[in-house]
Amino acid sequence: MADASGDNWTELTSGTTAAVRLAAPDLQQARRARRRLGGDAAVILDVTVAIGPDFRSARDFLPGDDGDSLQYAGTINGLAGLVADIFVAEVADGVTFIPASPGLDVRKLADAARDRIAQRLPLAA
Numbered sequence: 001m002a003d004a005s006g007d008n009w010t011e012l013t014s015g016t017t018a019a020v021r022l023a024a025p026d027l028q029q030a031r032r033a034r035r036r037l038g039g040d041a042a043v044i045l046d047v048t049v050a051i052g053p054d055f056r057s058a059r060d061f062l063p064g065d066d067g068d069s070l071q072y073a074g075t076i077n078g079l080a081g082l083v084a085d086i087f088v089a090e091v092a093d094g095v096t097f098i099p100a101s102p103g104l105d106v107r108k109l110a111d112a113a114r115d116r117i118a119q120r121l122p123l124a125a
Contacts, residue, residue: 080116
């Protein structure tokens with residue numbers, strides 16, 4: 001997880017492999033960038049997140065298309081599905097959640113998403 005600036009980040013999981021943060025505007029570009037990096041590091045994809053009861057209410061909190069990082073607006077369940085898809089498709093080994101608004105509790109969001117991801121991917125538990 002990261003603060004709103006995206007500069008200060010904390011890993012919520014453990015691992016011994018060096019981590020490389022990656023920003024890409026979409027999953028295809030993220031996958032290409034991962035391939036260029038090779039397999040020596042764990043790739044962590046930046047995702048700017050806006051969470052709400054549905055897509056329409058969450059999207060209002062997105063900063064607009066910044067062209068640099070993947071953006072997600074929707075529910076926690078949808079976010080968990082996106083993260084699971086990113087992992088299964090080998091786009092990245094993990095994600096950094098960057099809050100779209102300063103009022104978003106990223107730690108609470110990450111914990112809730114991690115629980116749902118573990119339900120989708122038993123290996124994540």
